Amino acid sequence: MKNKNSPELNSRLVKCPKCGKDSLYSTENPYRPFCSERCRLIDLGDWASENYRVASLPDSSSEEEFSEDEEKNN
Numbered sequence: 001m002k003n004k005n006s007p008e009l010n011s012r013l014v015k016c017p018k019c020g021k022d023s024l025y026s027t028e029n030p031y032r033p034f035c036s037e038r039c040r041l042i043d044l045g046d047w048a049s050e051n052y053r054v055a056s057l058p059d060s061s062s063e064e065e066f067s068e069d070e071e072k073n074n
């Protein structure tokens with residue numbers, strides 16, 4: 001009989017996307033694919049600030065619309 005779900009196959013070493021160190025990619029590592037909580041938080045912080053910049057764009061475009069309307073009145 002063969003064990004189909006070998007736990008060794010479910011965990012492997014990957015490079016941490018943040019610092020490049022070896023990190024355990026398995027259910028034992030809650031921060032996977034990152035090596036630690038710190039790296040995961042840094043990456044989430046980067047993503048959140050990028051997202052914030054994109055989300056603020058619609059505000060400035062509605063301002064443009066307003067000034068365009070002003071020009072027509074001129």
Ligand SMILES: [Zn+2]
Nearest residue numbers: 016019035039
């Ligand atoms: Zn790391």
